[in-house]
Amino acid sequence: MPDLFTVNQLAEELGVTPRAIRFYEVKGLVAPRRAGTTRVFDRRDRARLLLVLRGKRLGFSLAEIREFLDLYDADRSQNSQLTMLLARTRQRIAELEQQRRDLEQTLGELRGVEREALAALAGRAATEPGVADAPHAAE
């Protein structure tokens, strides 16, 4: 893996458009260096973009993702800053744990739907062998 990238390279690798990445820059989520006017991304920029995309998969807005990223490079030199960081981090953790509960519950329900559908299909296969579909097929 190289250690410098263009927008287009990163866009293709990450499965997004260059436009999206430029948009993230405008929103302060990445800050690639420049060679003249051309954006030059390093591995740290790439890592941040990976975090952005993960945040999106979790359903967060770009603003929320930005706050999340801020936790990583927050100022750790003052106790007051550390205390704020700790509080914000814990709140984020609590939100994610709520999300996990929602996720588990939804997964449980969908597994129920899956089992039910499987059972219904199996039941029909047993009582109506050879019939591929629908009751009216017997008419």
Add this chain to the structure above:
Amino acid sequence: MPDLFTVNQLAEELGVTPRAIRFYEVKGLVAPRRAGTTRVFDRRDRARLLLVLRGKRLGFSLAEIREFLDLYDADRSQNSQLTMLLARTRQRIAELEQQRRDLEQTLGELRGVEREALAALAGRAATEPGVADAPHAAE
């Protein structure tokens, strides 16, 4: 708990605006009955709204949530429908499992940030007792 509700009652209970609930109706996520022109929600409508809100907490769009709700009251009378239901359900499950992996990874990282912040605070409390904040406080 009553078994019929007005928009306003449900809105207050669920912590959303009546406007939002009416919007969900327009989008086909709920279909309350009517008494004249007035919406009348029953417990099933309420349950659907709870599912909508959970879907939102998971970051899904209303269109996605609608597809999710469709899994619950899909037509189970034909084998072809059951097969489609099974396929869609399994795809949803796979997506949610990806989301869970993202969630676990993010939670792990945030717990790392939390530990780090705690350690830094503890370290300073030991080496600089009585100092509440910042190096320049000594000037």
Add this chain to the structure above:
DNA sequence: GCATGAACTGACCTATACGTCACCCTGTGC
């Protein structure tokens, strides 16, 4: 020295998920 391709910057367009507003209808109390 000029076309070409890759990058850039606006400016405008789009869909989603509501909020806000104005205005209407209707049953109830006084």
Add this chain to the structure above:
DNA sequence: GCACAGGGTGACGTATAGGTCAGTTCATGC
């Protein structure tokens, strides 16, 4: 008889997350 609360319907406004398009710059090849 009428004000008023509670509910309803458009129509328009707003923020987010980009897509699309036009026009510009810049290094290179021929």
